[in-house]
Amino acid sequence: MGKEKKGDLGGKELEEVVRGLPWEGVKELLSNGVCHRCIFRLFGLQGRVYTCCPASLSSLFPTATTEPQLCTLCLGILQFTHSNLQTSNLPLLIAQTVKQHSFHFHSFSLELSIPPIILDNDNSLRSYMKTKYGSQPWFQHFRCLSTKDALKFSLIHPLENLLECKSTMGSFRIRLTYTHPKPSKEDHTSHSTKRTKTGESSMVGEKSLSSLPENDSSDCCNFLLEKENEPCHFTCFCYRTPFYFGGRYLKYSRNVSQTRWIIDDERMGEASVEEIIGGNILQACQGDSFKFHAAGREDIDVRMLGPGRPFLVEVQNARRIPSELSVKEIETTINNIENKLVRVKNLKLVGSDGWNLMREGEAEKQKQYAALVWISRPLKDEDFQCVSSLKDLKVLQRTPVRVLHRRSPLEREKIIHWMKIETIAGSSQYFLLHLCTQAGTYIKEFVHGDLGRTHPSIGSIMGCRAEILQLDVTDIKMECFQT
Incomplete structure (x- = not known):
C-alpha cells in the first residue's frame, strides 16, 4: 500500500470497524442492495470511515456479495x-469546478x-x-x-486536501444539489395534512425514523418491491454570500441622480451615484452584480x-476578497474620477449588521439643509x-403633487427643529x-406650500409668495459610517 493520506483510516482500523458491525444485519442489508456507506450510517457510524473507497471495503465485509x-x-x-x-x-x-470559477x-x-425520496x-x-x-x-x-451527514463525512476531508483549506462556516459556499424524477410520498399525497391527538397539524411524509410505527407492513412491502434503477441527478455550483461596503457619499452636481434613472429609454441626468460608486466596487471585487442602498435620497438637482x-453597497458573488488596503484603493479611485461628480468618505467593509446601523434611529434622524429662497416682497x-x-x-404635509404618480396620497406630520435666515x-x-x-420632510414644499398641501410653509409664515431656487443637504445626523 502507498502512503496513507491524512484523514484516512488505516487498514487495521477499518477492519476493526467492519468487524464491530452485526453480521446478521449487514448481510440482510447487502442482500437488499444497500451500499457500504449506507450500512455505516444505518448503524450510526461517523467520521473518517466514509472516506474509504468501496474497493477496500468489499474485501472486508463478511460476505461474498459485492457493492451493489x-x-x-x-x-x-454515497456511491x-x-x-x-x-x-x-x-x-x-x-x-475542479470550484477552481474554474x-x-x-x-x-x-x-x-x-x-x-x-431518500428519506x-x-x-x-x-x-x-x-x-x-x-x-x-x-x-x-x-x-x-442522515444521508446528508454521511455525504459530508465522505467529502469534507478530501475537499480540504484538494482545496488546501479548512471547512468552516464562512462566506464561500459549495452547494451540491441532488434530484430524482421519482416523487416522494409527500408529493403523492399532494401535501395533505393529518391531525395529531393534540390537534396540531403536520405534513404527511415528514415523520422521522425514530417516530415510525412499530409495524408498517406497507412500508416493508414497498422496500422489497419498489427498487429504483435510476440514480440521482447531480449539480454543483459555488458562490459567495454578499459583501457589504459602507460609507458616506457627497454629490456635487445638480445633474446626477442617486440611482440610475431611465424614462422612455432616455437617461435622466449625466450619471448616478449608484453607478459611480457601485460600479467601481463591483469591478474591484469581480462580482456578478451589486445593490445600492442609502439612508434616504435627494432629488437629482439637490x-x-x-x-x-x-x-451600503451589497456585492453579489464576489470572486475577490477585499482587503483593508484594496478598500482604500477603491475609495481613492472613486474620488479621483476626473469629473468630480461624486466623492466617498469612510468607505469600509461592514457585516450584515450594517443594515442595523442604517436603520438605527432612522425615524429620529435629523437633516440640515441650505436653500436659496426668493420671496415676492423685500425682507x-x-x-x-x-x-x-x-x-x-x-408641519402637516400631504403627498406632494410632483410625486403623487408614485407615492400613496397620505398626510404626514414632520418637525422643523430650527431655522435661520442668512442675507x-x-x-x-x-x-x-x-x-x-x-428625516422625510419635503423641503421644497415646505418653502412654497405646494398649493396649500403643506401647512404651515415659509410662504404662509412670512405672508408672501416663496419659491426655492436651489437646495443643498448639508448634514445628516446619523452615527453610522462616521470618521
Whole structure:
C-alpha cells in the first residue's frame, strides 16, 4: 500500500470497524442492495470511515456479495454514482469546478440538497428491519445517520486536501444539489395534512425514523418491491454570500441622480451615484452584480454636502476578497474620477449588521439643509426674528403633487427643529434659509406650500409668495459610517 493520506483510516482500523458491525444485519442489508456507506450510517457510524473507497471495503465485509450496482437507499449519492456524470471521483470533480470559477477563499462551507425520496427509502427500510429484526439485541444500535451527514463525512476531508483549506462556516459556499424524477410520498399525497391527538397539524411524509410505527407492513412491502434503477441527478455550483461596503457619499452636481434613472429609454441626468460608486466596487471585487442602498435620497438637482449621506453597497458573488488596503484603493479611485461628480468618505467593509446601523434611529434622524429662497416682497427686520423663533415646528404635509404618480396620497406630520435666515449681499428678495428638520420632510414644499398641501410653509409664515431656487443637504445626523 502507498502512503496513507491524512484523514484516512488505516487498514487495521477499518477492519476493526467492519468487524464491530452485526453480521446478521449487514448481510440482510447487502442482500437488499444497500451500499457500504449506507450500512455505516444505518448503524450510526461517523467520521473518517466514509472516506474509504468501496474497493477496500468489499474485501472486508463478511460476505461474498459485492457493492451493489445502485444503492436502494441513497440511489447513488454515497456511491458517487450519478445519472449525468461518468466519474466516481466526486471530490476531484467538485474541486475542479470550484477552481474554474476563480474564487479567492481561505475556507469553504458545504451545502447539500437531497431529494425527499431518500428519506422515504430510509423510512421504508427502518420499518422493514424493525419488523424482521426488532427483537434482536443488535437492532438497538440501528440508529440511522442522515444521508446528508454521511455525504459530508465522505467529502469534507478530501475537499480540504484538494482545496488546501479548512471547512468552516464562512462566506464561500459549495452547494451540491441532488434530484430524482421519482416523487416522494409527500408529493403523492399532494401535501395533505393529518391531525395529531393534540390537534396540531403536520405534513404527511415528514415523520422521522425514530417516530415510525412499530409495524408498517406497507412500508416493508414497498422496500422489497419498489427498487429504483435510476440514480440521482447531480449539480454543483459555488458562490459567495454578499459583501457589504459602507460609507458616506457627497454629490456635487445638480445633474446626477442617486440611482440610475431611465424614462422612455432616455437617461435622466449625466450619471448616478449608484453607478459611480457601485460600479467601481463591483469591478474591484469581480462580482456578478451589486445593490445600492442609502439612508434616504435627494432629488437629482439637490447637492449632498457636509459629512455626506450614509450608504451600503451589497456585492453579489464576489470572486475577490477585499482587503483593508484594496478598500482604500477603491475609495481613492472613486474620488479621483476626473469629473468630480461624486466623492466617498469612510468607505469600509461592514457585516450584515450594517443594515442595523442604517436603520438605527432612522425615524429620529435629523437633516440640515441650505436653500436659496426668493420671496415676492423685500425682507423685513421682523422676518429674521419670526423665522428663528420657531422651534420644533409641527408641519402637516400631504403627498406632494410632483410625486403623487408614485407615492400613496397620505398626510404626514414632520418637525422643523430650527431655522435661520442668512442675507445675500445686494439682494432684498433673495436669502439663504438654513434649517434642520426631521428625516422625510419635503423641503421644497415646505418653502412654497405646494398649493396649500403643506401647512404651515415659509410662504404662509412670512405672508408672501416663496419659491426655492436651489437646495443643498448639508448634514445628516446619523452615527453610522462616521470618521
